[in-house]
Amino acid sequence: MxxxxxxxxxxxxxxxxxxxxxxxxxxxxxxxxxxxxxxxxxxxxxxxxxxxxxxxxxxxxxxxxxxxxxxxxxxxxxRMTGGRTRGWWEEYREILPAGALDLAEVEHHARSMRIASVVHIPGLLQTPEHARALFRDVVPPLSPPEVEHLVSHRIKRQSVLYGEQSMPLLAIVHETALRMGFGGPEVALDQLDHLLTMSEHPHIDLRVIPFGTGSFPSSGAGIVYIHAEVARLDTVQVDGDRFEFIDAEPQLIKYRAVLDRLEATALKPEASRDVIRRIARSM
The missing domain is CATH 1.10.260.40 (lambda repressor-like DNA-binding domains)
Structure with a gap:
């Protein structure tokens, strides 16, 4: 093109x-x-x-x-001027949906992120095999090359969590996501071990909402809240078959409030790790 x-x-x-x-x-x-x-x-x-x-x-x-x-x-x-950023995601142009490239670009420029997920482990914290198991279950089925393109894109997105400029991340995960077992016991156990390892990084705050907590806001959808330099330039991406990005100020205020309540509902980091360890021992 x-x-x-x-x-x-x-x-x-x-x-x-x-x-x-x-x-x-x-x-x-x-x-x-x-x-x-x-x-x-x-x-x-x-x-x-x-x-x-x-x-x-x-x-x-x-x-x-x-x-x-x-x-x-x-x-x-x-600082948003100067034309298109030629980031690593450009190699996926015409291979993956434009929304996937947009998400990678916004994450690359983020100051910090907050993620809430009920059924799935957040993509930034998934292992390759866990991601591969998810993409193999897509309907209609994807071809093996399509699956591998999606997996490699997802893993490359995780670069924001490594290096000197690693981005602060708060990930709130419901116990449901920890017990789904995508890919079978071996893949699931490896994914839990990976979560425990990542949760020890000082810039990653992983919190679990356990069963029995009761109702909580936005319990049916995953939320990715991407913090920019100023709050007005924040972006929200919500789960769905299509990439949907939200930046209207009333919606940003709403999702900040939702995530504040979810963070207050979730267990503290060490208690969250205890839940993950307990689930891993039961596998």
Whole structure:
């Protein structure tokens, strides 16, 4: 695919969407914003759709035009400029859904993440064999190469948890996910051992919601909350057959509150490890 035909990345689209929100908050139409900025209406529209690369200086100029007084937000937006990030995920373009690439890109730029999952171990904490067992059960069935592409993509996403710039992660997992046994006893036991190992890393906070806790918010869906430099630029990705990214401020507030309650409901880290060890001994 020629570079000119590559669609904008999720960060480019988000930058454009935030500039549109600033314009709308300023009460300016696209036409009027173009006139004041010295640009055509189509140029402003293309910027807001993420289809036209913008410089940090242009972002600052538009922010001044829109009378945005949030300096932290403006500076965070300037760091989203410069065109598409050529990350490792680009090798999967035209192989995996665009949403999979978007998720990897957002995770790569995240300051921290919070994940809540009921039925599945979070992807960032899965072993290759556990992930492979999940993808082999997809309906309609995937071909062996498709499965391997998905597994390698999932494992490469985990690079955010390693190295000097390892990202802080809070993972809240229900006991159901620990007992599902995907891939059989050997794969399941290896997955539990991997969770215990990862939970010992200082930047990983793994917490378990045990059976008998009762009801808890959003008990039917997995949530991935990706924290950006400023809260307004956070992103939520929810489980489903299709990748769905949420960035409307009321929804972000809602999911932050849900995760706060889930964190309060879950066991503390050491008690959570005790649950995992007990389940592993029973296998």
């Amino acid at each position: 020629p570079p000119s035909k590559i669609p904008p990345s999720i960060r480019q689209r988000r930058l454009g969407a935030e500039l549109r929100r600033l314009r709308e908050q300023a009460g300016l139409s696209v036409t009027r914003a173009g006139e004041l900025h010295g640009a055509t209406q189509s140029r402003i529209s293309n910027i807001e759709s993420g289809g036209y690369p913008v410089s940090a200086d242009r972002v600052r100029a538009l922010a001044r035009l829109y009378e945005c007084a949030d300096d932290a937000l403006v500076e965070a937006l300037t």
